[in-house]
Amino acid sequence: MSEKTLVNEEQHFEEMIAEESICTTDNLVYEKPDTLLDTPMHYCPGCGHGVAHRLIAEVIDELGIQEDTIGVAPVGCSVFAYNYLNIDMTEAAHGRASAVATAIKRVLPDKYVFSYQGDGDLAAIGTAETIHTCNRGENLLIIFINNGIYGMTGGQMAPTTLPGMKSTTSPFGRDVATMGNPLKITELVAQLPGVYYCTRTAVNNAGNVRRAKKAIQKGFEYQKLNKGLSFVEIVSNCPSNWKMTPLASNKWMEENMFAFYPLGDLKVPNDKEK
Amino acid sequence: MAKVKGDIVIDIEKCKGCELCIAACPQDSLELSRKLNSKGYQYMVKIEDNCTGCTNCALVCPEGIIKVYRQTTKKKEPVATISNLTGDITVTVNS
Ligand code: SF4
Ligand code: SF4
Ligand code: SF4
Numbered sequence: 001m002s003e004k005t006l007v008n009e010e011q012h013f014e015e016m017i018a019e020e021s022i023c024t025t026d027n028l029v030y031e032k033p034d035t036l037l038d039t040p041m042h043y044c045p046g047c048g049h050g051v052a053h054r055l056i057a058e059v060i061d062e063l064g065i066q067e068d069t070i071g072v073a074p075v076g077c078s079v080f081a082y083n084y085l086n087i088d089m090t091e092a093a094h095g096r097a098s099a100v101a102t103a104i105k106r107v108l109p110d111k112y113v114f115s116y117q118g119d120g121d122l123a124a125i126g127t128a129e130t131i132h133t134c135n136r137g138e139n140l141l142i143i144f145i146n147n148g149i150y151g152m153t154g155g156q157m158a159p160t161t162l163p164g165m166k167s168t169t170s171p172f173g174r175d176v177a178t179m180g181n182p183l184k185i186t187e188l189v190a191q192l193p194g195v196y197y198c199t200r201t202a203v204n205n206a207g208n209v210r211r212a213k214k215a216i217q218k219g220f221e222y223q224k225l226n227k228g229l230s231f232v233e234i235v236s237n238c239p240s241n242w243k244m245t246p247l248a249s250n251k252w253m254e255e256n257m258f259a260f261y262p263l264g265d266l267k268v269p270n271d272k273e274k
Numbered sequence: 275m276a277k278v279k280g281d282i283v284i285d286i287e288k289c290k291g292c293e294l295c296i297a298a299c300p301q302d303s304l305e306l307s308r309k310l311n312s313k314g315y316q317y318m319v320k321i322e323d324n325c326t327g328c329t330n331c332a333l334v335c336p337e338g339i340i341k342v343y344r345q346t347t348k349k350k351e352p353v354a355t356i357s358n359l360t361g362d363i364t365v366t367v368n369s
Contacts, residue, residue: 022281022345029280030329032338041337045315046292050336206298206330239292246292 046246048236095126137194141219155241280327295331
Protein backbone atom coordinates (compact mmCIF):
# COMPACT_ATOMS: atom_id res chain seq x y z
CA MET A 1 0.00 0.00 0.00
CA SER A 2 1.47 3.34 -0.98
CA GLU A 3 1.86 6.06 1.61
CA LYS A 4 -0.65 8.24 -0.19
CA THR A 5 -3.55 5.84 0.14
CA LEU A 6 -2.65 5.31 3.74
CA VAL A 7 -2.92 9.05 4.43
CA ASN A 8 -6.22 9.17 2.57
CA GLU A 9 -7.56 6.33 4.62
CA GLU A 10 -6.49 8.02 7.80
CA GLN A 11 -8.24 11.21 6.75
CA HIS A 12 -11.32 9.28 5.89
CA PHE A 13 -11.27 7.62 9.26
CA GLU A 14 -10.93 10.98 11.02
CA GLU A 15 -13.85 12.37 9.06
CA MET A 16 -15.87 9.37 10.00
CA ILE A 17 -15.19 10.03 13.67
CA ALA A 18 -16.08 13.68 13.24
CA GLU A 19 -19.40 12.81 11.63
CA GLU A 20 -20.34 10.42 14.36
CA SER A 21 -23.19 11.70 16.51
CA ILE A 22 -22.02 13.54 19.59
CA CYS A 23 -25.25 12.73 21.42
CA THR A 24 -23.74 10.46 24.02
CA THR A 25 -24.25 10.40 27.76
CA ASP A 26 -20.74 11.75 28.24
CA ASN A 27 -21.53 14.83 26.21
CA LEU A 28 -24.93 15.52 27.73
CA VAL A 29 -24.89 19.04 29.18
CA TYR A 30 -28.57 19.69 29.74
CA GLU A 31 -31.73 17.68 30.17
CA LYS A 32 -34.91 18.13 32.12
CA PRO A 33 -34.55 17.41 35.85
CA ASP A 34 -35.85 14.08 37.22
CA THR A 35 -38.26 15.81 39.59
CA LEU A 36 -40.11 17.24 36.58
CA LEU A 37 -42.40 14.44 35.42
CA ASP A 38 -42.86 13.45 31.79
CA THR A 39 -46.54 14.42 31.87
CA PRO A 40 -47.26 16.89 29.06
CA MET A 41 -48.16 20.24 30.63
CA HIS A 42 -51.57 21.80 30.07
CA TYR A 43 -50.16 25.32 29.79
CA CYS A 44 -50.60 27.36 26.63
CA PRO A 45 -47.65 27.45 24.21
CA GLY A 46 -44.92 29.79 25.46
CA CYS A 47 -46.34 30.25 28.97
CA GLY A 48 -43.76 31.00 31.67
CA HIS A 49 -45.29 28.51 34.13
CA GLY A 50 -43.50 25.61 32.43
CA VAL A 51 -40.09 27.21 32.89
CA ALA A 52 -40.85 28.09 36.52
CA HIS A 53 -41.87 24.48 37.25
CA ARG A 54 -38.70 23.19 35.65
CA LEU A 55 -36.52 25.55 37.70
CA ILE A 56 -38.10 24.38 40.94
CA ALA A 57 -37.48 20.78 39.90
CA GLU A 58 -33.87 21.56 38.97
CA VAL A 59 -33.18 23.17 42.34
CA ILE A 60 -34.82 20.28 44.21
CA ASP A 61 -32.70 17.79 42.27
CA GLU A 62 -29.49 19.73 42.80
CA LEU A 63 -30.07 20.10 46.53
CA GLY A 64 -31.11 16.44 46.72
CA ILE A 65 -34.29 17.25 48.67
CA GLN A 66 -36.91 15.51 46.52
CA GLU A 67 -38.03 13.30 49.40
CA ASP A 68 -38.17 16.21 51.84
CA THR A 69 -40.01 18.85 49.85
CA ILE A 70 -43.70 19.62 50.10
CA GLY A 71 -45.34 22.04 47.67
CA VAL A 72 -48.67 23.81 47.84
CA ALA A 73 -50.44 24.44 44.53
CA PRO A 74 -52.78 27.44 44.11
CA VAL A 75 -56.00 28.01 42.25
CA GLY A 76 -55.35 29.50 38.86
CA CYS A 77 -53.60 28.22 35.76
CA SER A 78 -51.03 26.41 37.88
CA VAL A 79 -53.74 24.53 39.79
CA PHE A 80 -52.37 21.26 38.38
CA ALA A 81 -48.76 21.96 39.38
CA TYR A 82 -48.86 18.74 41.41
CA ASN A 83 -49.22 16.75 38.18
CA TYR A 84 -45.84 17.89 36.97
CA LEU A 85 -43.58 17.79 40.00
CA ASN A 86 -42.58 14.46 41.47
CA ILE A 87 -42.76 15.60 45.10
CA ASP A 88 -45.44 15.62 47.77
CA MET A 89 -47.91 18.35 46.96
CA THR A 90 -51.27 19.53 48.09
CA GLU A 91 -53.86 21.92 46.78
CA ALA A 92 -55.07 24.94 48.74
CA ALA A 93 -58.34 26.83 48.53
CA HIS A 94 -58.07 29.95 46.39
CA GLY A 95 -55.53 32.32 47.90
CA ARG A 96 -54.86 30.22 50.97
CA ALA A 97 -51.68 28.50 49.82
CA SER A 98 -49.42 30.39 52.22
CA ALA A 99 -51.72 29.58 55.16
CA VAL A 100 -51.71 25.89 54.21
CA ALA A 101 -47.94 26.00 53.78
CA THR A 102 -47.64 27.55 57.26
CA ALA A 103 -49.57 24.64 58.76
CA ILE A 104 -47.47 22.04 56.93
CA LYS A 105 -44.22 23.67 57.96
CA ARG A 106 -45.24 23.95 61.61
CA VAL A 107 -46.26 20.29 61.77
CA LEU A 108 -43.25 19.08 59.77
CA PRO A 109 -40.52 21.64 60.48
CA ASP A 110 -37.80 19.47 58.94
CA LYS A 111 -39.40 19.49 55.49
CA TYR A 112 -38.83 22.09 52.82
CA VAL A 113 -42.16 23.77 52.15
CA PHE A 114 -43.01 26.13 49.34
CA SER A 115 -46.16 27.62 47.88
CA TYR A 116 -46.55 28.37 44.19
CA GLN A 117 -49.06 31.12 43.54
CA GLY A 118 -50.24 33.34 40.73
CA ASP A 119 -51.09 37.01 41.05
CA GLY A 120 -54.85 36.54 41.32
CA ASP A 121 -54.32 33.95 44.02
CA LEU A 122 -51.58 35.66 46.02
CA ALA A 123 -52.37 39.34 45.54
CA ALA A 124 -56.17 39.42 45.40
CA ILE A 125 -58.05 36.60 47.10
CA GLY A 126 -55.09 35.70 49.30
CA THR A 127 -53.80 39.18 50.21
CA ALA A 128 -54.48 38.73 53.92
CA GLU A 129 -52.89 35.28 54.10
CA THR A 130 -49.88 36.45 52.10
CA ILE A 131 -49.24 39.54 54.20
CA HIS A 132 -49.68 37.81 57.53
CA THR A 133 -47.59 34.79 56.55
CA CYS A 134 -44.82 37.17 55.49
CA ASN A 135 -45.22 39.29 58.60
CA ARG A 136 -45.02 36.27 60.89
CA GLY A 137 -41.81 35.34 59.12
CA GLU A 138 -42.83 31.74 58.58
CA ASN A 139 -39.90 29.65 57.46
CA LEU A 140 -41.21 29.11 53.92
CA LEU A 141 -40.55 29.87 50.30
CA ILE A 142 -43.29 31.66 48.39
CA ILE A 143 -42.97 31.58 44.60
CA PHE A 144 -45.16 34.24 43.04
CA ILE A 145 -45.90 34.17 39.31
CA ASN A 146 -47.02 37.62 38.20
CA ASN A 147 -48.49 37.91 34.72
CA GLY A 148 -50.84 40.79 35.47
CA ILE A 149 -54.05 38.95 34.60
CA TYR A 150 -56.42 36.17 35.64
CA GLY A 151 -55.33 33.47 33.22
CA MET A 152 -57.48 30.45 33.98
CA THR A 153 -60.81 32.25 34.12
CA GLY A 154 -60.32 34.00 30.80
CA GLY A 155 -58.29 37.16 31.21
CA GLN A 156 -60.06 39.34 33.76
CA MET A 157 -58.32 42.29 35.39
CA ALA A 158 -56.10 41.32 38.32
CA PRO A 159 -54.76 43.58 41.08
CA THR A 160 -51.45 43.49 39.20
CA THR A 161 -52.87 44.53 35.80
CA LEU A 162 -50.89 47.53 34.51
CA PRO A 163 -52.52 50.96 34.06
CA GLY A 164 -54.01 51.09 30.57
CA MET A 165 -53.70 47.34 30.09
CA LYS A 166 -56.69 45.71 28.42
CA SER A 167 -58.44 42.75 29.95
CA THR A 168 -61.94 41.33 29.57
CA THR A 169 -63.12 43.37 32.56
CA SER A 170 -61.19 46.48 31.53
CA PRO A 171 -61.78 46.39 27.77
CA PHE A 172 -60.70 50.01 27.30
CA GLY A 173 -57.61 49.58 29.43
CA ARG A 174 -57.25 49.80 33.20
CA ASP A 175 -58.34 53.27 34.26
CA VAL A 176 -56.65 53.98 37.58
CA ALA A 177 -59.21 56.67 38.49
CA THR A 178 -62.04 54.15 38.65
CA MET A 179 -60.24 50.81 38.97
CA GLY A 180 -57.41 51.76 41.28
CA ASN A 181 -53.68 51.32 40.94
CA PRO A 182 -51.88 48.03 40.43
CA LEU A 183 -50.66 46.45 43.62
CA LYS A 184 -46.92 45.99 43.96
CA ILE A 185 -47.25 43.29 46.56
CA THR A 186 -43.59 42.31 46.38
CA GLU A 187 -42.53 45.84 47.38
CA LEU A 188 -45.13 45.69 50.11
CA VAL A 189 -43.99 42.44 51.70
CA ALA A 190 -40.32 43.44 51.39
CA GLN A 191 -41.03 46.03 54.13
CA LEU A 192 -42.13 43.36 56.61
CA PRO A 193 -39.55 42.31 59.21
CA GLY A 194 -40.44 38.61 58.85
CA VAL A 195 -39.30 38.56 55.23
CA TYR A 196 -35.67 37.52 55.01
CA TYR A 197 -35.15 37.49 51.26
CA CYS A 198 -37.29 39.15 48.60
CA THR A 199 -36.48 39.34 44.92
CA ARG A 200 -38.09 39.83 41.52
CA THR A 201 -36.97 37.78 38.54
CA ALA A 202 -38.25 36.71 35.14
CA VAL A 203 -37.90 33.74 32.79
CA ASN A 204 -38.00 35.46 29.40
CA ASN A 205 -34.42 34.71 28.32
CA ALA A 206 -31.59 32.38 29.23
CA GLY A 207 -29.86 34.89 31.53
CA ASN A 208 -33.01 35.63 33.48
CA VAL A 209 -33.81 31.91 33.70
CA ARG A 210 -30.42 31.35 35.35
CA ARG A 211 -31.00 34.24 37.78
CA ALA A 212 -34.49 33.00 38.65
CA LYS A 213 -33.09 29.57 39.40
CA LYS A 214 -30.48 31.09 41.68
CA ALA A 215 -33.22 32.97 43.55
CA ILE A 216 -35.29 29.80 44.07
CA GLN A 217 -32.18 28.00 45.24
CA LYS A 218 -31.44 30.74 47.78
CA GLY A 219 -35.03 30.46 49.02
CA PHE A 220 -34.59 26.76 49.78
CA GLU A 221 -31.17 27.31 51.32
CA TYR A 222 -32.39 30.05 53.67
CA GLN A 223 -35.23 27.77 54.68
CA LYS A 224 -32.70 25.14 55.66
CA LEU A 225 -30.94 27.72 57.83
CA ASN A 226 -34.28 28.68 59.47
CA LYS A 227 -33.93 32.25 58.33
CA GLY A 228 -37.60 33.03 57.77
CA LEU A 229 -39.61 33.79 54.72
CA SER A 230 -38.21 33.98 51.19
CA PHE A 231 -40.38 35.63 48.56
CA VAL A 232 -39.46 35.10 44.91
CA GLU A 233 -41.57 36.88 42.31
CA ILE A 234 -41.29 35.73 38.72
CA VAL A 235 -42.69 38.24 36.25
CA SER A 236 -44.25 36.08 33.57
CA ASN A 237 -46.29 36.25 30.41
CA CYS A 238 -49.77 35.11 29.45
CA PRO A 239 -49.77 34.91 25.66
CA SER A 240 -53.34 33.61 25.51
CA ASN A 241 -55.02 36.34 27.53
CA TRP A 242 -52.71 39.13 26.45
CA LYS A 243 -53.77 37.96 22.98
CA MET A 244 -50.24 37.86 21.62
CA THR A 245 -47.85 35.30 20.24
CA PRO A 246 -45.37 33.97 22.83
CA LEU A 247 -42.56 36.04 21.31
CA ALA A 248 -44.67 39.20 21.18
CA SER A 249 -45.81 38.63 24.76
CA ASN A 250 -42.21 38.39 25.94
CA LYS A 251 -41.38 41.61 24.12
CA TRP A 252 -44.42 43.34 25.59
CA MET A 253 -43.42 42.09 29.02
CA GLU A 254 -39.90 43.45 28.65
CA GLU A 255 -41.18 46.85 27.54
CA ASN A 256 -44.15 47.29 29.87
CA MET A 257 -44.12 44.86 32.78
CA PHE A 258 -40.42 45.35 33.56
CA ALA A 259 -40.90 49.14 33.56
CA PHE A 260 -43.55 48.85 36.27
CA TYR A 261 -42.14 45.77 38.02
CA PRO A 262 -38.36 46.29 37.83
CA LEU A 263 -36.29 43.13 38.19
CA GLY A 264 -33.79 42.77 40.99
CA ASP A 265 -33.45 42.11 44.70
CA LEU A 266 -35.78 44.02 47.00
CA LYS A 267 -34.40 42.66 50.23
CA VAL A 268 -31.18 40.75 50.62
CA PRO A 269 -29.87 39.32 53.87
CA ASN A 270 -27.13 41.24 55.54
CA ASP A 271 -24.11 39.00 55.06
CA LYS A 272 -22.51 40.08 58.31
CA GLU A 273 -25.21 38.57 60.49
CA LYS A 274 -24.46 35.04 59.26
CA MET B 275 -10.32 29.10 19.30
CA ALA B 276 -11.40 25.66 18.56
CA LYS B 277 -15.00 25.48 17.53
CA VAL B 278 -17.25 23.86 20.10
CA LYS B 279 -19.54 21.30 18.61
CA GLY B 280 -22.96 20.81 20.07
CA ASP B 281 -26.18 19.07 19.22
CA ILE B 282 -29.71 18.95 20.51
CA VAL B 283 -32.39 16.30 20.69
CA ILE B 284 -36.01 17.32 21.03
CA ASP B 285 -39.18 15.41 21.79
CA ILE B 286 -41.29 16.71 18.89
CA GLU B 287 -44.51 15.20 20.19
CA LYS B 288 -44.40 17.48 23.24
CA CYS B 289 -43.36 20.64 21.41
CA LYS B 290 -46.00 23.36 21.24
CA GLY B 291 -44.25 25.44 18.59
CA CYS B 292 -43.98 28.54 20.76
CA GLU B 293 -40.75 29.62 18.99
CA LEU B 294 -39.10 30.83 22.21
CA CYS B 295 -36.15 28.51 21.60
CA ILE B 296 -35.80 29.78 18.04
CA ALA B 297 -35.49 33.38 19.27
CA ALA B 298 -33.08 32.33 22.03
CA CYS B 299 -30.61 30.54 19.75
CA PRO B 300 -27.57 32.74 19.09
CA GLN B 301 -26.57 30.53 16.16
CA ASP B 302 -29.92 30.71 14.35
CA SER B 303 -29.86 26.92 14.15
CA LEU B 304 -33.55 26.37 14.75
CA GLU B 305 -36.77 26.77 12.84
CA LEU B 306 -40.38 25.59 12.93
CA SER B 307 -41.26 22.49 10.94
CA ARG B 308 -43.68 22.51 8.06
CA LYS B 309 -45.26 19.33 9.33
CA LEU B 310 -47.46 19.10 12.40
CA ASN B 311 -47.07 16.77 15.33
CA SER B 312 -49.96 14.62 16.52
CA LYS B 313 -51.26 17.46 18.71
CA GLY B 314 -51.45 19.74 15.69
CA TYR B 315 -48.51 21.97 16.52
CA GLN B 316 -45.63 22.86 14.27
CA TYR B 317 -42.53 21.70 16.07
CA MET B 318 -38.98 22.92 16.34
CA VAL B 319 -36.35 21.46 14.02
CA LYS B 320 -32.64 22.07 13.78
CA ILE B 321 -31.84 23.39 10.32
CA GLU B 322 -28.16 24.31 10.65
CA ASP B 323 -25.26 22.21 11.80
CA ASN B 324 -23.68 25.05 13.78
CA CYS B 325 -25.04 24.36 17.27
CA THR B 326 -22.51 25.10 20.00
CA GLY B 327 -24.40 23.40 22.81
CA CYS B 328 -24.89 26.68 24.67
CA THR B 329 -28.17 25.37 26.26
CA ASN B 330 -30.06 28.66 25.69
CA CYS B 331 -32.86 26.90 23.82
CA ALA B 332 -33.28 24.31 26.56
CA LEU B 333 -33.32 26.98 29.28
CA VAL B 334 -36.19 28.96 27.75
CA CYS B 335 -38.28 25.97 26.61
CA PRO B 336 -41.43 25.89 28.76
CA GLU B 337 -41.96 22.21 28.04
CA GLY B 338 -38.46 21.11 29.10
CA ILE B 339 -38.11 18.82 26.11
CA ILE B 340 -34.72 19.78 24.74
CA LYS B 341 -31.61 17.76 25.55
CA VAL B 342 -28.33 19.49 24.81
CA TYR B 343 -25.04 17.77 24.06
CA ARG B 344 -21.62 19.36 23.83
CA GLN B 345 -18.56 17.57 22.59
CA THR B 346 -15.94 17.39 25.25
CA THR B 347 -12.78 18.81 23.73
CA LYS B 348 -10.53 17.37 26.41
CA LYS B 349 -7.84 15.17 24.89
CA LYS B 350 -6.77 12.09 26.74
CA GLU B 351 -3.83 12.99 28.96
CA PRO B 352 -0.78 10.80 28.42
CA VAL B 353 0.01 8.66 31.42
CA ALA B 354 3.69 9.60 31.28
CA THR B 355 6.03 11.36 28.92
CA ILE B 356 9.68 10.64 28.29
CA SER B 357 11.91 13.40 27.03
CA ASN B 358 15.64 13.86 26.34
CA LEU B 359 16.21 10.15 26.36
CA THR B 360 19.86 9.38 25.78
CA GLY B 361 20.82 6.07 27.31
CA ASP B 362 18.93 2.77 27.61
CA ILE B 363 15.92 2.41 29.85
CA THR B 364 14.51 -0.68 31.47
CA VAL B 365 10.86 -0.98 32.17
CA THR B 366 9.64 -3.48 34.73
CA VAL B 367 5.99 -4.31 34.90
CA ASN B 368 4.63 -5.40 38.25
CA SER B 369 1.58 -7.54 38.01
S1 SF4 C 1 -53.89 31.29 30.30
FE1 SF4 C 1 -52.00 32.48 30.42
S2 SF4 C 1 -51.04 31.95 32.39
FE2 SF4 C 1 -52.62 30.41 31.91
S3 SF4 C 1 -51.51 28.74 30.90
FE3 SF4 C 1 -52.32 30.08 29.30
S4 SF4 C 1 -50.66 31.54 28.90
FE4 SF4 C 1 -50.21 30.56 30.85
S1 SF4 D 1 -27.78 24.72 22.26
FE1 SF4 D 1 -27.47 26.89 21.76
S2 SF4 D 1 -26.63 26.89 19.67
FE2 SF4 D 1 -27.51 24.84 20.02
S3 SF4 D 1 -29.58 24.98 19.21
FE3 SF4 D 1 -29.71 25.45 21.40
S4 SF4 D 1 -29.57 27.69 21.53
FE4 SF4 D 1 -28.85 27.08 19.46
S1 SF4 E 1 -39.33 26.35 23.23
FE1 SF4 E 1 -39.86 24.17 23.48
S2 SF4 E 1 -42.08 24.06 23.12
FE2 SF4 E 1 -41.37 26.03 22.31
S3 SF4 E 1 -40.94 25.65 20.13
FE3 SF4 E 1 -39.02 25.35 21.24
S4 SF4 E 1 -38.96 23.17 21.72
FE4 SF4 E 1 -41.07 23.65 21.17
